[in-house]
Amino acid sequence: MENLTPIALGSDHAGYALKEFIKAYLIDxxxxxxxxxxxxxxxxxxxxxxxxxxxKVAEGEFNRGILICGTxxxxxxxxNRFKYVRAALCHDIFSAMMSRRxxxxxxxxxxxxxxxxxxxxxxxxxxxxxxxxxxxxxARIEKFDTIPCSSGRSDA
Ligand code: RB5
Numbered sequence: 001m002e003n004l005t006p007i008a009l010g011s012d013h014a015g016y017a018l019k020e021f022i023k024a025y026l027i028d029x030x031x032x033x034x035x036x037x038x039x040x041x042x043x044x045x046x047x048x049x050x051x052x053x054x055x056k057v058a059e060g061e062f063n064r065g066i067l068i069c070g071t072x073x074x075x076x077x078x079x080n081r082f083k084y085v086r087a088a089l090c091h092d093i094f095s096a097m098m099s100r101r102x103x104x105x106x107x108x109x110x111x112x113x114x115x116x117x118x119x120x121x122x123x124x125x126x127x128x129x130x131x132x133x134x135x136x137x138x139a140r141i142e143k144f145d146t147i148p149c150s151s152g153r154s155d156a
Contacts, residue, residue, distance in 0.1 A: 010053035012046035015068030018112035050078030072111035100130035
């Protein structure tokens with residue numbers, strides 16, 4: 001069974017309030033968390049905090065992370081740049097469940113300006129408790145890691 005904790009948390013200013021709410025919820029469940037910031041509502045770049053958390057998950061130091069910005073979009077874009085990271089932006093319970101069952105998502109992304117805290121809590125709960133189905137889904141997600149980082153347009 002995968003060890004879920006400690007869970008790496010990160011947000012920008014727009015996700016700060018929801019991060020604090022989710023952190024308190026996880027602590028209430030006796031789950032260990034590591035907060036990579038931000039630590040206030042002062043304006044910051046979501047990129048910096050997304051990188052911090054995604055890097056730790058990519059390196060295998062943390063198995064799970066939760067990232068929160070205003071929409072969840074920027075954090076998703078940043079996190080999915082990292083090999084071995086499968087970040088899922090989920091604003092409904094079904095997507096949270098399927099992101100685990102079929103995609104083995106290791107980072108959950110939320111938009112603090114999109115959903116309320118109670119729905120976010122349900123999404124986090126579902127995402128943490130749902131196992132990966134494995135089987136045919138493993139080969140599919142393993143193909144992500146065959147995509148060369150340099151593929152795409154050249155700067156030249
Ligand atoms: C911050 O204003 C906002 O752009 C950020 O939180 C996020 O939504 C970006 O994708």
